[in-house]
Amino acid sequence: MGLFDRLRGRRAGGGANRDRRGTLDRASGSADVAHLERFVATRRGVEGYVEPRTAVTETTILLVAADGEWTRRRIDGPDVARRLSRDLAVPVYDAQVTGYPQRMRDWNKENP
Numbered sequence: 001m002g003l004f005d006r007l008r009g010r011r012a013g014g015g016a017n018r019d020r021r022g023t024l025d026r027a028s029g030s031a032d033v034a035h036l037e038r039f040v041a042t043r044r045g046v047e048g049y050v051e052p053r054t055a056v057t058e059t060t061i062l063l064v065a066a067d068g069e070w071t072r073r074r075i076d077g078p079d080v081a082r083r084l085s086r087d088l089a090v091p092v093y094d095a096q097v098t099g100y101p102q103r104m105r106d107w108n109k110e111n112p
Contacts, residue, residue, distance in 0.1 A: 033084065040088045044065065046066075047091050047093065049063075050078050050082070051072070051095045
């Protein structure tokens with residue numbers, strides 16, 4: 001099993017639609033994980049916020065840099081998001097509990 005497969009929580013024999021549980025969204029892929037890795041590598045002070053799966057979207061992780069710039073990608077569940085955050089040395093929070101940082105809202109106002 002490769003690095004991307006481990007981070008995405010894939011097991012041998014698991015299909016692309018494994019564990020979709022009726023959402024309308026696509027599953028995460030290696031491009032999603034690669035994007036998150038690049039974001040962390042090219043920004044400072046990044047924190048992660050895990051967003052729960054809904055009827056419309058899969059579980060996502062929102063990464064927010066120190067200046068408030070952010071990105072969001074699908075991830076194969078909260079456990080995988082936490083494992084990815086640990087592997088990238090990024091603190092991770094539950095977005096439903098903590099909410100989002102003010103610097104993200106400030107960045108959105110300055111960068112419409």
